[in-house]
Amino acid sequence: LETMHRNVFLRIHTIRHRILISVQQILYYCFWDVIEPLWQKMIVLMKEAKTVDELTKIHMHHLDQMFQQCGLTAAKLPRTIVELLKRANKFTGTVHKLISSKSPLSRFTGSSLGQNTVSGRLLAEMNRDSAADIDSQLAYLKSALDKLDQLDKYWMDQLKIVLGALNHYARKFEESFLNLAVRLDCNRRDTAY
Secondary structure, eight states, X not given: OHXXXXXXXXXXXXXXXHHHHHHHHHHHIIIIIIIHHHHHHHHHHHHHOOSHHHHHHHHHHHHHHHXXXXXXXXXXXXXXXXXXXXXXXXXXXXXXXXXSTTSGGGGGTSOTTOOSSHHHHHHHHHHHOOHHHHHHHHHHHHHHHHHHHHHHHHHHHHHHHHHHHHHHHHHHTOTTHHHHHHHHHHHHHOOOO
């Protein structure tokens, strides 16, 4: 039972970490690979501008470049990234349900027992449980692992779609998408538990 609890929590944290890294890579790409360099370039150009029309033209060019390099002008890319983020949200909702106060896992997420470690709390709870309760907990943990495996597959499938879209747009429009594709692909390949 303790091993099953650890497996569930390990799987939750592994998937959560993978999702977090992917979202961080997308944000890093948008802010530091696209927006910040374009912003610095725009500031330099604005200092050289002499008329309001020149400022407007510089600003419009900046926005066009930013939208294009962030992938917002591509037809498929924004939708695939939004779907990826929806799947991340679905994962967090499912994990919340798994460890909510009505869940058998909730006993092992708080510190109400006074033990300092998760394993100490698990052992203390295991000693109090009856055999029938242990069987129901094992069934619950197995179903939780199945749900987590399904969500992990769901996430990875969408990540592959995003990578395909990034590679497509990198070949046709914006080579800088390759930077993001490589970062996300490295994250996708580090999936062994």
